[in-house]
Amino acid sequence: MTNRFVDKLNGFSKLRSEEVAALFAATAQAKEIPIKTDLIREGDQPGPVLVMLKGWACRYKILPNGTRQVLAYLMPGDCCDLHIGLLAEMDHSIQVITPALVATIGRLEMDEIMDQHRGIAKAMYLAQLIDEGIMRAWITSMGRRSSVERVAHLMCELYLRARNIGLIDGDELELPLSQLLLADSLGMTPVHLNRVLKVLRESQAMIISRGTLNIKDPRKLVKIAGFDENYLHRRLRVTV
Amino acid sequence: MTNRFVDKLNGFSKLRSEEVAALFAATAQAKEIPIKTDLIREGDQPGPVLVMLKGWACRYKILPNGTRQVLAYLMPGDCCDLHIGLLAEMDHSIQVITPALVATIGRLEMDEIMDQHRGIAKAMYLAQLIDEGIMRAWITSMGRRSSVERVAHLMCELYLRARNIGLIDGDELELPLSQLLLADSLGMTPVHLNRVLKVLRESQAMIISRGTLNIKDPRKLVKIAGFDENYLHRRLRVTV
DNA sequence: CGGGAGATTGAACGAGTTCAACACACGTGG
């Protein structure tokens, strides 16, 4: 059986077979989670590390005025913060946005695994660095890109991340994100997001419909977005 | 002599004396850095961990169209990403914005210190979690707060962070950030930032002038910002 | 077939940008 978490970490730098085995063991008993379930809520005391094996989730925060900001997307293979257990309480929530399969790794177990398997530790640190890079890219987008550029940039990011973990079928990506969710990710109104999608559709760059993203003209989309994939850190340092 | 890096880590959970000594030793030979020097640039291969002992710096990114987005501020005691050495290249730059005193800790040395001193390792992980919380707060601000709220929120954050490391003198904070820099942090125009500062000044909430932030009415400012300090994680988990 | 959530469109409005001019402080050289 495939395990996208193992695949992802293994993709950073070849893990040894016992490391792969350890990861399999740690994520063996996963749970099916129904759509729109909060895995953890702002204010909760953090528990074990959450690992997405199937399905998507998002980090989000609800402001006092009732608006929501999506902070990140978790795709299959992604996991929540490594050392999260050190905190007294969560400063944001995580919700599953499709039916999902989620494994949990207790803090002690995680520590032990990382102590014994330096390759895993390294891969986990890399994953975290990449997540930070993604956050910085979001800040950059929100601060300095127009709404069209912002949408295009997010789509480039999601497409590449999905491709990196083998989620792409042809040039289409199953994208289970409603326009409301996307709007809350990009700091804009659902109405305006809808209009932006129309612009991108009519410019033949990309089409989102019925839950699938179809990139018609990758080069054009990348150009609109001003997308530079360096922040996803696919090229890793070889001399370690 | 004081060492703000040690103070900061020590503030998370009391370090043992040999841990303090190890940190002192690691940051003993620091360098004076002139203002506006890039400590590291986008595209560079990351080197040692950088530790700010005196002065401020900022992470930033220049977009193809020439605009700049500030991604974070580093204050005395802060350091750049722990495992940065794993990456092939930087996805952003870090620049000193005041004359500064910066120490560097090589990757191997850092690894060794963290292996031998679990208290330091824990404190470093906490620092990183807090930095991530700050990034998420920035995303939230950019996405869902008005310009006045955004400015107020950032000032609350900087004030609290400064206070946490004992940088506050009375109710004033020496804030070496030009309006241009602030505008580039908050995703707005210098002109508009200036108008927002005027609004906040006239509402008697806070005044920035000649490089100092003076919070006239903390309660009002917090209310304007919708500020909740939970993301700075001062309250830590006791049962570890 | 009916209900409800998400998607789409129009028109008026408003927050923030743009461009341009001017003020002010500070450091440097004459």
Next chain:
DNA sequence: CCACGTGTGTTGAACTCGTTCAATCTCCCG
């Protein structure tokens, strides 16, 4: 010691991107 230049801060007026509000449409699922 003043003159000057440069970077930073301040203000006005026109403009524009994105919001708001409200109506309608589509699709899916029971």
